[in-house]
Each structure stands twice: as structure tokens, then as C-alpha cells.
Amino acid sequence: MAANAAVREQRRRSTPLDIEQMNVMKALTAAEYSRRQFVLNFAASRDTRLLIPGQKADAIKAAEEWAVVWLNKNGYETITNEFFKYTVDARLWTTLVGPDVGFPFSFMRRAID
Numbered sequence: 001m002a003a004n005a006a007v008r009e010q011r012r013r014s015t016p017l018d019i020e021q022m023n024v025m026k027a028l029t030a031a032e033y034s035r036r037q038f039v040l041n042f043a044a045s046r047d048t049r050l051l052i053p054g055q056k057a058d059a060i061k062a063a064e065e066w067a068v069v070w071l072n073k074n075g076y077e078t079i080t081n082e083f084f085k086y087t088v089d090a091r092l093w094t095t096l097v098g099p100d101v102g103f104p105f106s107f108m109r110r111a112i113d
Contacts, residue, residue: 020101035089035105036060043096050096063091 027042
């Protein structure tokens with residue numbers, strides 16, 4: 001009981017950035033380190049409409065369609081499956097979370113580019 005009170009008090013004193021970082025850590029743990037699940041779970045923590053059945057699938061489909069067009073426009077003819085998935089996940093993040101929180105997996109781009 002005292003531990004819960006301490007957590008609530010710490011949360012009250014937290015800045016919005018601290019709270020976002022706590023939410024990132026919770027979502028990352030809940031998703032068992034799966035990048036796509038992490039992106040979708042974190043986005044759903046900010047917009048509960050994503051919890052409606054079919055909304056996540058629709059968001060993924062739209063991001064995949066966008067990625068195909070973007071890759072073609074930018075001259076990517078042959079890419080790896082991992083690079084495509086990374087591009088889709090980055091688009092999901094940008095679309096669902098927005099630019100105020102940086103994509104936490106951007107460090108991976110060099111490894112899969």
C-alpha cells in the first residue's frame with residue numbers, strides 16, 4: 001500500500017517528458033521487445049481508438065501502402081524484408097504517435113539500411 005502511494009506521489013511530481021518516458025518503458029516491457037507491438041501499444045496508450053478491433057490492422061495496412069509508394073519514389077528498387085518492416089514501423093510511429101516523441105528505434109536504421 002505504501003509503495004503504491006509512493007509511486008502515485010512520484011508520478012504527480014513528474015514532468016510530461018518523465019511520464020512519456022515511463023509510458024515508453026511500460027509499453028516496451030508489455031510488448032516483449034517486439035518493435036511493431038511496441039509501436040502499436042504505445043500509440044494505443046495515447047489514443048484508445050486503436051483498441052477498437054480492426055483499427056491496428058487498418059493502421060498497419062495504410063503504413064505498408066505508404067511505405068511502398070515512398071520507397072518507389074525514393075529509388076529503392078531492392079530492399080530487405082527487415083528494412084521494409086522498419087520503414088512501416090517508422091511510419092506507424094510518425095502517424096500514430098507524432099513528431100513530439102522521437103522514434104525509439106531510429107538507432108537500428110544503419111544496421112538494416
